[in-house]
Amino acid sequence: MSTNFLQTAGLTARYGDAQALFGIDFHIATGETVAIIGANGAGKSTFLKAITGLVKVAPGALTIDGKPWGGRSPGDIVRQGIALVPEGRRLFPSLTVEENLKMGAYAGRPGPWSLARLYTLFPILEEKRKVPATSLSGGQQQMVAIGRALMSNPRLLLCDEISLGLAPIVIKEIYDALPAIAAEGMSVAVVEQDVMVAQRVSRRLYCFQEGRVSLEGASDGFSREQISQAYFGIQT
Amino acid sequence: MTATVIRSTRGSQAVIAIAAALCLVAATLPLWGEPSWMREFVEIACYLIFAMMWNLxxxxxxxxxxxxxAFFGLGGYVMLALGNFGGINPFVAIPLAALVAALASLPVSKLAFRLQGGYFSIGTWVIAEVFRLSIANVAAVGGGSGTSLTALRGISRSTRENTTYWVALACVVASLALVYLFLRSKQGLALQAIRDSEVAAESQGVGVARMKLAVYVVAAFGCGMAGALYFVSNLRISPDAAFGVNWTAFAIFIVMIGGIGRIEGPVIGAVVFWALNKFFSDxxxxxxxxxxxxxxxxxxxxxxxxxxFVHRRLGFEMLPTRRILQLAPPAAPATASRLTPEVTA
Amino acid sequence: MTETIVQGLLLGGLYCLFSLGLSLMFGVMRLTNIAQGDLIVAGGFAAISIAPLVGGHFVVAGLVLLPLAFAVGYGLQRLVLNRTLGKDPLPSLVVTFGLSIVIQNLLLEVYSASPRSLEAGALSTGSIQLGEELFVGTLPLLILGVALAATLGLQLLFSLTPLGRAFRAVSDDREVAELMGVRSANVYAIATALATALIALAGLFQSLRTTVSPADGPLLLLFAFESVIIGGMGSFWGTFVGAMVLGVSQQVGFRFDPGWGVWFGHLVFLAVLIVRPNGLFPKTKG
Structure with missing residues (x-):
């Protein structure tokens, strides 16, 4: 049993004018892959933003290695080894592929990831390293976004809807790369709308509904009905 | 469930009633006041109208x-040209000059609207400078050193000052009414929708570009009127006085003091500005x-x-421009809950 | 004609230094600094005040002035301008406009309204022969050289260094840049610090080449702005070329009538705005 290096307890957060999260209890262990599913507006993205410091939370609501880290700046969080692949990729349009990847290493956290290693994982990126990042295809852009997050040498990689808008074959390609990425004990949390994909790639899953956790447990331990109830909040 | 649309509150009705009474009293000022008061009023009226337009x-x-x-100076020079060369009574020329300024704003907008945000700001400044330098090269109006309004010669000083005062009062009331009615109109509501979210307004079918142009033209009209009025009162015009950036500087000050994005803001700001001017301009x-x-x-x-600040303290808006949807059962309008997010009281 | 163009290019060198700071601040944080011109004038006056304290030579004065300006710019952004940033450009515009008025009146109070200049020594009278009848002043040539170097330096800083990448990243997407550990408040402050140092350099040269007086600021702002817009917002080279176009335009106008120089420059600016609203070197969308 490995330790839960990151944990949230009763995490609440506001997004804009409205409260978006109402007491989220979440934990993830070293080397674990967890999925977060839920409908649009269930609070999944806000939760990832809360963990990474983009949305402010109470100090005690987020603990890393047992110490309170809530309310810290995104820079402080990334230096603790938490990296986010944001929804919609959000690459820097005026930077080339390689410059985008270098931005990922801005915090200067030591670790195994380097440009060379990334280019071994995604050879196409080396070929295209000098072109503007946003001129790539959707799947290649997603590789850059993941690569950029990896360059910070995270202990926990948060992936927000990385399959959105991509062809099924590309989605498969990207998710097939995940085990290799996580091989060295990195934890991964994926936010997914596609429940099948989420169940396949994760060991445990959380289902969010209207800012609360409606279901939690082993990914293969739920029936279709249980999930759909937790997902939509209606009896089927 | 029934709902009523509230367009005014008891407080705002009181404000309008008081304002109307004040106007009546003000209209009799020439009968009992000092001439210097009238001159002061005319000057501050020009600042106020200009500031209202900047606020818009x-x-x-x-x-x-x-x-x-640019439009302030243009209004002044057009009034002067109509008066001195066209034989038109300068008081009559004031609305005509405003109209010319509004017309001129159409081609000017084609240039200015090519720039956005902060670059729009400086771009409009360049355009005003082009106006200034161009007029400074027109010998008929005295070039760089300017000229005098001769059309009012032959009218007695007291008649001229009284008329100028009444015209200024009328201009202030007209500008307030213009801005108030414009903001309360369908266009005005659309404008406030744009201010709150351009994208959302566009998706609701509000033509953002057309609305911005409408505002720009209305503002040019008002500024042209202020300029014409100012130089009727001043009797002497020069490019530096007419197209000086000081006008905008004072307008920004008046609006920021009084409260930007509210109709009564420039009025409050102008009163404060007048008071500060009186005591500290030395x-x-x-x-x-x-x-x-x-x-x-x-x-x-x-x-x-x-x-x-006053709005928060009083709990009602002095001159509401928004329509408030009130769900039944109806409560006293002054305490009606508003559907706008900015109300915190 | 050659004479006019050469003089225009030399004038453009000065305008380039006026405009680089404006271009830099707008590029990194979409902040339009209305006080740009007044800061240039303030830089000129500061150089005039510093020079006698350090033995009178303008180079030494510059060496003292630039770090000082850098610090002032950093503080200005950190303490004041960072509070005005956001989607709405109004706060930053009003604040920099207010700053412009404050600087103008402060200079007026301290230095009075009369124009002043900084003694350049032998440099101000020296000239170099380029053609049979073409002489160019050493000082204007030096200014053009510095403008070229500053443009090249900024371009290299932006395209090759980690700081330059951070500048471009916060400009593209501040939130994501912060996710990578970029402290945008600090990056913005460094951008304004650099811009202010360039502004001070421009002011130093302005006071060497002609004169500075407290009321000059707005006109210098307009020149800086016109250079940026004529060039387009694609690169610092665009700003450089824009400044050259403006310098030559003014010089051509000046040839026709001494009163027309500035006016003709404005007209060329408006013409570019009509024909090429995105400038001569528009920013290419990635």
Missing amino acids: LAGYGGMVSVGQQ YGTWYQLGLGLLAILMTLFFREGLGG
Whole structure:
């Protein structure tokens, strides 16, 4: 049993004018892959933003290695080894592929990831390293976004809807790369709308509904009905 | 469930009633007041009208112009040309000059609207400078050193001053009514929708570009009127006085003090400005420096201005422009809950 | 004609230095600094005040002035301008406009309204022969050289260094840049610090080449702005070329009538705005 290096307890957060999260209890262990599913507006993205410091939370609501880290700046969080692949990729349009990847290493956290290693994982990126990042295809852009997050040498990689808008074959390609990425004990949390994909790639899953956790447990331990109830909040 | 649309509150009705009474009293000022009071009023009226137009542009239209003096100066020169060369009574020429300024704003907008945000601001300033330098090259109006309004010669001083005062009062009331009715109209509501979210307004079928143009033209009309009025009262015009950026500087100050994006803001600001001017203008550079500093501090720490402060304290808007949807059962209008997010009281 | 163009290009060198700071601040944080011109004038006056304290030579004065300006710019952004940033450009415009008024009146109070200049020594009278009848002043040539170097330096800083990448990243997407550990408040402050140092350099040269007086600021702002817009917002080279176009335009106008120089420059600016609203070197969308 490995330790839960990151944990949230009763995490609440506001997004804009409205409260978006109402007491989220979440934990993830070293080397674990967890999925977060839920409908649009269930609070999944806000939760990832809360963990990474983009949305402010109470100090005690987020603990890393047992110490309170809530309310810290995104820079402080990334230096603790938490990296986010944001929804919609959000690459820097005026930077080339390689410059985008270098931005990922801005915090200067030591670790195994380097440009060379990334280019071994995604050879196409080396070929295209000098072109503007946003001129790539959707799947290649997603590789850059993941690569950029990896360059910070995270202990926990948060992936927000990385399959959105991509062809099924590309989605498969990207998710097939995940085990290799996580091989060295990195934890991964994926936010997914596609429940099948989420169940396949994760060991445990959380289902969010209207800012609360409606279901939690082993990914293969739920029936279709249980999930759909937790997902939509209606009896089927 | 029934709902009523509330367009005024008891408080706002009282404000309008008091304002109307004040206007009546003000109209009799020439009978009992000092001539210097009238001159002072005319001057502050020009600042007020100019500031109202700047508020309309920046506070409602999102266009932070630093070049409205282009239309102010144009209004002044057109009035002078109509009076001196056209034989038109300068008082009659005031609305005509405003109209010319509004017409001129159409081609000017084609240039200015190519720039956005802060670059729009400086772009409008360049345009005002082009106006100034061009007029300075017209010998018929005295070039760079300017000229005098001769059309009012032969009218007795007291008649001229009384008429100027009444015209100024009428201009202020007309500008207030113009802005108030414009903002309460369908276009005005659309404008406030644009201010709150351009994308959302566009998706609701509000033609953002057309609305911005409408605001720009209305503001040019008002600034042209202010300029014509100012130089009827002043009797002497020069490019530097007519197209000086000082006009915008004072307008920004007046609006930021009074509260940007509210109709009563410039009125409150103009009163404060008048008072400060009266007591501190002898301090010259230090006074100007203080005004600049005050504008900075208001923007940084007190963006709602005095108007917003009063609004929060009173709990009602003096001149509401929004339509408030009130769900039954009806309560006293003054305490009606508003559907706008900005109300915190 | 050659004479006019050469003089225009030399004038453009000065305008380039006026405009680089404006271009830099707008590029990194979409902040339009209305006080740009007044800061240039303030830089000129500061150089005039510093020079006698350090033995009178303008180079030494510059060496003292630039770090000072850098610090002032950093503080200005950190303490004041960072509070005005956001989607709405109004707060930053009003604050920099207010700052412009404050600086003008402060200079007026301290230095009075009369124009002043900084003694350049032998440099101000020296000239170099380029053609049979074409002489160019050493000082204007030096200014053009510095403008070229500053443009090249900024371009290299932006395209090759980690700081330059951070500048471009916060400009593209501040939130994501912060996710990578970029402290945008600090990056913005460094941008304004650099811009202010360039502004001070421009002011130093302005006071060497002609004169500075407290009321000059707005006109210098307009020149800086016109250079940026004519060039387009694609690169610092665009700003450089824009400044050259403006310098030559003014010089051509000046040839026709001494009163027309500035006016003709404005007209060329408006013409570019009509024909090429995105400038001569528009920003290419990635």
